Amino acid sequence: MRGKAVRRGPWHARLIDLVGDVSVASPARFALVVFTLLVALFALLFSLPAASASGHQAPFVDALFTAVSVICVTGLSSVDMATFWSPFGHVLVFVGVEIGGIGVLTLASILGLIISRKLGLRQKLVAAGDANPLRLHRGPVSESQAVRLGETGGLLLTVATSVLVIEGAVAALLFPRMLLNGTDPWTAAWQSVYTAAMAFTNTGFLPGPDGLAPYAHDVWYLVVLMIGVLFGAIGFPVIYALRKSWRRPRQWSLHVRLTLVTFGILLVGGAIAYFLIEFDNPQTMAGMDPGQRVLQSFFLSTMARSGGFSTFDTSQLGGAGLLVTDMLMFVGGGSASATRSPYGRSACHGR
Secondary structure: OHHHHHHHOHHHHHHHHHHHHHHHHOHHHHHHHHHHHHHHHHHHHHOOHHHEOOOOOOOHHHHHHHHHHHHOOOOOOOOOHHHHEOHHHHHHHHHHHHHHHHOHHHHHHHHHHHHHOOOOHHHHHHHHHHHOOOOOOOOOOOHHHOOOHHHHHHHHHHHHHHHHHHHHHHHHHHHHHHHHOOOOHHHHHHHHHHHHHHHHOOOOOOOOOOOOHHHOOOHHHHHHHHHHHHHHHOOHHHHHHHHHHOOOHHHOOHHHHHHHHHHHHHHHHHHHHHHHHOOOOOOOOOOOOHHHHHHHHHHHHHHHHHHOOOOOOHHHOOHHHHHHHHHHHHHOOOOOOOOOOOHHHOOOOOO
16 A cells, blocks of 8 residues: 555645545535535536537536535526536536535535544534534533434435435336336436435426426325425434434434424425415416315425425415415425525426
């Protein structure tokens, strides 16, 4: 190993040592540097002619805005995401939201682990603090309610595995439905993986220009999307706790219990509110059979929290329906979830 290090040159070793020292000594600064570099890199890539469907260089302001949007998983867009970007551009969107969904601080911790071969104490503090949903700006956090420092490595592993497993399961469930809808296998495979990522990260982008229109009344498709969004919204610490002791709810922390109970109340309460308020709205649910009204109410209640998908133009909701949407948007997803941004970033049909 020493001979290889010498052949690579002393500058390479010094660079590795420098990055390792910074990642251990100042994880917050390291995370900020990583975030800035990621935005700059993706802005540059989105500016390439190959990234746009027209084959021409995208305006830098749109490239930069899209880069920030995908890294921060806000779901905001200054262009039509489905038609403006080329297949290469959509791959960039996919990779960007995956990075953003994991979280820049978590990514910085993982990079620091790879570089320094160990997590320093300060890194563990930052990683645990970012994942700790009850952290305060000042003062200690009760150990019974926090992700312990010794569990930080397990949490990071949970982040990586949950992204792969949940998105893989969602994609596997969407794929056959797309085939039955007449989509060719290659397109269905790509769109199912892409949509699964957008659901779990709660970003809300869709690869097709028709959005959710082909599946607006499909029970299977919409329920699978809701499951993906809910798993992404409850937060990685909750997923971590469920993975460890899903059969022993008495061992769940207060945060886990509050998150699950609150999610259930808001989901059901929001669905009931939409069902009653939009029942006779000709622009939304009027004319639907009871089953579809229930489905659309639960779908809208789920997506208003943080998902961002819609089966109809949400601007057509009545005044009371928009108020319920604003309330659910204000609550948003769970702490340390795949996203920290609410639904209201765009009200476009199918986005």
